[in-house]
Structures are given as structure tokens and as C-alpha cells.
Amino acid sequence: MGEADLSLAPLSDPFVPELYRTVRVTRELRDTVTLELAPLSGKRPAFEPGQFNMLYAFGVGESAISISGDPAEEGTFVHTVRNVGAVSKALSALEAGAAAGLRGPFGTSWPVEGAEGSDVVIVAGGLGLAPLRPAIYHILANRDRYGRVSILYGCRNPGDILYRHELEQWRQRLDVDLTVTVDHADASWHGNAGVVPSLIKRTAFDPHDTVAMVCGPEIMMRYSMNALRGAGVSEKRIYLSMERNMKCAIGLCGHCQFGPEFVCKDGPVVPYSKVARIFALREI
Amino acid sequence: MEGLDRILKEHAFFAAFSPEHIQLLAGCARNHRFTAGQYLFREGDPADEFFLIRQGKVALEIVAPGKEPIVFETLTDGEVAGASWLVAPYRWMFDARATTLTRAIGLDAKCLRGKCDTDHNLGYEMMKSVLSILVKRLDHTRLQIIDVYGRG
Numbered sequence: 049m050g051e052a053d054l055s056l057a058p059l060s061d062p063f064v065p066e067l068y069r070t071v072r073v074t075r076e077l078r079d080t081v082t083l084e085l086a087p088l089s090g091k092r093p094a095f096e097p098g099q100f101n102m103l104y105a106f107g108v109g110e111s112a113i114s115i116s117g118d119p120a121e122e123g124t125f126v127h128t129v130r131n132v133g134a135v136s137k138a139l140s141a142l143e144a145g146a147a148a149g150l151r152g153p154f155g156t157s158w159p160v161e162g163a164e165g166s167d168v169v170i171v172a173g174g175l176g177l178a179p180l181r182p183a184i185y186h187i188l189a190n191r192d193r194y195g196r197v198s199i200l201y202g203c204r205n206p207g208d209i210l211y212r213h214e215l216e217q218w219r220q221r222l223d224v225d226l227t228v229t230v231d232h233a234d235a236s237w238h239g240n241a242g243v244v245p246s247l248i249k250r251t252a253f254d255p256h257d258t259v260a261m262v263c264g265p266e267i268m269m270r271y272s273m274n275a276l277r278g279a280g281v282s283e284k285r286i287y288l289s290m291e292r293n294m295k296c297a298i299g300l301c302g303h304c305q306f307g308p309e310f311v312c313k314d315g316p317v318v319p320y321s322k323v324a325r326i327f328a329l330r331e332i
Numbered sequence: 333m334e335g336l337d338r339i340l341k342e343h344a345f346f347a348a349f350s351p352e353h354i355q356l357l358a359g360c361a362r363n364h365r366f367t368a369g370q371y372l373f374r375e376g377d378p379a380d381e382f383f384l385i386r387q388g389k390v391a392l393e394i395v396a397p398g399k400e401p402i403v404f405e406t407l408t409d410g411e412v413a414g415a416s417w418l419v420a421p422y423r424w425m426f427d428a429r430a431t432t433l434t435r436a437i438g439l440d441a442k443c444l445r446g447k448c449d450t451d452h453n454l455g456y457e458m459m460k461s462v463l464s465i466l467v468k469r470l471d472h473t474r475l476q477i478i479d480v481y482g483r484g
Contacts, residue, residue: 174481204481231476234400238431241391241403243475246468250408265480271471 059162062298065104065149070142071124076210080130080175082116085148092094092123096157096169097182098289098317100299101125104149105138112294113139113180115153119186125150128178128210154297156317158183159287166236167195169251169281169293171272173202173244173264177210179316180263184218185213191223193257198225198251202244202268205230206237225251244268248275255280264287270327273320283321290315290323336361339437343384344410345461353454360443366390366430372413374426379416381438385409388434393427400428404476405469415462417441 060066072084076115084102086092095115111133111169115127131140142148160183168187172180187194199218203209209228218227229240240247245268258281262272269288276286292304292311299313307326309315320327340346346354364383372383372390383390385454389408393401404426407413413428413436422441448455451460 202481204479208481217401229406231404231479233403235391235393235403235429237403240408241406243472245473245475249400256358265476267475268480 063296065102065110065151066220068125068148068150070144070146070148071252073142073144074299076128077130077208079132079140080128081142082126082128083139083142083148084124084126086116086124087148087150088147092125093153095119095125095182097160097186098157099153099181100179100294100297100316101127101150101152101154102130103127103135103139104139104151105142106133106147106149108138109135110149110151110295111135111139112123112154112297114289114316116181117185118179118189119182120189128175130175151297154312155314158289159259159263160186163187163193164190164193165257165286167253167258167262168197169248169253169258169260169276170183170197170199171244171248171264171276172200173268173272174204174208175210176262176264176268176289177201180261181211181214183261188218188221188224196225196253197223198253199229200229200244200247200251201226201232202229202247202264204232206233206239219314227251243271245271247276248272248279253279258285260286261288262286266291284319286320287317288320288323289317293302299316336437338364339363339386340384343386343437345384345412345465346399348461349457353451355448356451356454357439357444360440360447361437362440363414364434364436364438366434366436368430368432370427370430372430372434372436375424375425376422379414379422379424380441381442382417382440382444383413383428384437385411385413386435386437388430388436390428390434391431393429395427405472408430412462412465415466417444418458418462 067088068085071086074082100112100114102110103113113127116128129136129139131137172238229242260276262269290311294312295301295303299310304311340354376388381453391403392405393403395401
């Protein structure tokens with residue numbers, strides 16, 4: 049047995065957050081902000097679309113938040129946070145210049161390379177657009193590598209549309225089919241009303257050569273996957289991003305266990321075929 | 333009449349219907365053109381026509397007294413508006429407003445019901461097609477009611 053190579057730099061402790069500084073805060077919706085975080089020292093680690101970081105609000109706690117920025121851009125991590133609990137409330141209250149802790153990136157990623165050559169259907173609901181945005185940036189930056197690209201986004205009402213300005217910009221492109229729908233609206237809304245799974249049958253794609261990426265509330269994902277399967281897309285080519293309470297983020301503590309999988313390590317992005325059997329179980 | 337045959341045959345709603353049934357139904361059909369803002373029908377009106385949207389966009393709305401209308405669904409090419417023409421007392425339960433120039437085929441409800449009563453095979457096809465749409469819309473309505481984007 050040989051001796052350990054002591055010349056290798058020791059791995060940093062995965063439980064110790066790195067220090068980051070908030071460089072920009074963008075208020076997206078009344079309860080949702082986007083934070084841009086830069087490391088106090090060193091380079092920001094690379095990440096894959098779909099991965100998440102553990103963000104630490106000092107004195108409050110830690111929460112898993114998807115990365116929502118452009119993977120091709122260096123320097124900062126971008127996270128969109130909705131104020132729904134103690135940690136996210138503290139994170140949402142961060143101002144430019146404030147410090148935060150960050151561990152990551154963790155988890156699996158959207159199959160942006162595996163989808164090359166195929167049609168791509170992106171189905172997002174509510175804040176579920178945030179984890180998909182890095183994949184959208186990548187696909188649009190490499191548009192010639194994909195077949196038809198469709199982005200279907202649903203939310204509660206026109207006032208809750210996330211990244212509205214960007215959605216408007218993407219819609220202006222001639223090589224993307226983008227549809228936004230709201231659950232309900234007043235008569236001044238000229239866009240689509242109805243639930244996001246209902247858009248799938250209106251969307252042009254080759255079901256035998258399509259990769260679908262779905263993220264949003266779990267019920268919305270279930271309906272969307274049913275609609276995609278109904279349209280002929282294989283369960284192996286439908287990917288979703290799971291959300292569970294995460295603590296360690298490295299597959300040790302079991303907080304995020306989903307059947308035999310750990311969402312932090314085996315997910316959050318998984319092919320539907322891997323979790324189909326347990327996805328509808330009420331106890332899980 | 334031949335033109336309406338062809339239009340009905342090409343409409344997604346009639347994809348599974350036989351040419352004979354299409355021909356029968358064409359006798360009840362006529363073309364419509366609605367400009368943006370024009371109503372196809374309004375809540376409480378007699379549901380005397382069944383609309384197949386060929387092209388355009390139609391907002392389905394509910395109005396509460398003293399409040400702005402709420403749009404709960406938008407229909408577009410290849411979809412159909414309403415089922416109240418099929419169920420007594422044959423009155424619309426919501427408004428349908430064209431939000432863009434909309435071309436539709438209207439099937440006279442009395443004529444349609446008469447043909448379905450006379451030819452039960454046609455009636456069964458019609459019921460299957462309408463029911464499949466109603467079940468999907470019921471599913472979607474459930475999704476809207478539970479407010480999946482709420483704070484949970």
C-alpha cells in the first residue's frame with residue numbers, strides 16, 4: 049500500500065460555508081428577490097445549469113437555493129429567493145454589501161448536452177423558472193445545436209410573472225417558441241389564461257426526439273409530465289427538478305431522502321423514469 | 333356546403349368522425365368572424381350554437397357584480413367553446429370574448445341535438461369528443477382551484 053500524496057492540497061470542508069458579498073439585489077416580485085453574490089476571496093466555482101448552493105444567512109440558518117444565473121458568466125452566483133420562511137426571509141432582506149455564507153455548487157444538472165440535436169421543451173411554473181434559467185441561457189447561447197426550442201411558463205396571474213423583461217426578450221427571438229400563461233387575469237390581459245400543462249398539446253415538437261425539462265410545484269410537474277407522456281415523450285427524456293428540505297447537501301444526513309434517492313446528491317435534476325414509481329406515492 | 337365539410341374534417345374536434353357524420357353535421361354549420369373585443373356569447377344567453385375555433389384567440393370570462401371580469405381560460409386554433417348547448421337548460425354559464433380576430437364555425441345547437449337524437453352513433457361520437465374535452469378542462473380547473481403557485 050503506497051503512502052498518501054501529502055502534496056495534494058487538502059479538500060475544503062464541505063460543511064464550512066465560504067464568505068460571499070451581496071453585490072446586487074433585484075426585486076423581482078413583491079416576495080421574491082434576485083441576489084448576486086461574489087466570493088470575498090478567490091474565484092467563483094464553475095456550475096452546471098440546474099445545480100444549487102446552500103446559502104447561509106448569518107444567525108438564522110441555511111437553505112438550498114437553485115442557481116439562476118448564466119453559467120457562461122464568471123464572477124458571481126445569481127440566486128432568486130422567495131420569502132417563504134425564516135432563512136429565505138433573512139436572505140430576501142440582504143442588501144448590497146451584506147455578507148452571506150455559501151456552500152456549493154451541489155447536485156445534478158439539466159441535460160443540456162444530452163439534448164443537443166433534439167427538440168427541447170422547457171416547462172416552468174412559478175418560481176420553477178429560476179432553476180431552468182441557466183439551462184435556457186445555455187441553450188439560447190448555443191441555439192444551433194438544438195432542434196425546435198419551446199419555453200412554456202405558467203404562474204398565478206400577470207403580476208407574478210418572474211423575469212418578465214427577459215421573457216419578453218426571448219419571445220422576440222424568431223428561433224424560440226415562448227408561451228406564458230396565467231391561472232387567471234383581468235380583462236386587460238391579452239395573453240394566455242389557463243394552466244401550463246394545457247400548453248403542451250399546442251406546442252410543436254417531435255415526441256420521439258424531444259428532451260423535456262420541467263420545474264415547478266410538484267402537482268404542476270405531475271400534470272405536465274402526464275401531458276408530455278400523453279404527447280408521446282418517453283419518461284427517460286423527461287427531466288424534472290425535485291425540491292426537498294436539504295441539510296448537508298452531500299448525501300449524508302438523509303433529510304432530503306426521496307425513496308432510495310437523496311435529492312441533494314442524486315438530484316435535484318432527475319429523469320422522470322428514475323422516480324416515476326415513487327413520484328405519486330402520498331407517503332413520500 | 334363542400335367547403336364546410338372540408339373545414340369540419342380538418343378541425344381537431346372532428347378528427348375521429350366518419351365522412352358520413354361530417355357531412356351530416358355540415359348541414360348545421362356556418363362560418364363566423366369575430367373582431368377583437370366581440371363576444372361569441374355571454375353568460376345567461378341561450379346556448380344555441382356550438383363554436384369551433386379555426387383561427388384566433390377567445391378569452392373565457394366570469395363576471396362578478398361590481399368587479400372586473402376574470403379571464404380563466406384562453407382558447408385558440410383547433411379548440412371548442414363550451415358545452416352548455418348540450419345540456420338543458422341550454423344557457424351559457426360564462427362569457428366568451430374574442431381577443432384577436434377570430435374565425436370560427438358555429439354549429440346550430442338545435443340542429444345538432446336533433447341529428448344526435450336521430451343517429452345515436454353520431455350522438456355517441458359527439459358525447460365522447462365533448463366529454464374528453466370536459467374531463468381535461470375539469471382537471472385544469474382543479475389545478476387552478478388549488479392554487480399551486482401559492483405559498484403552500
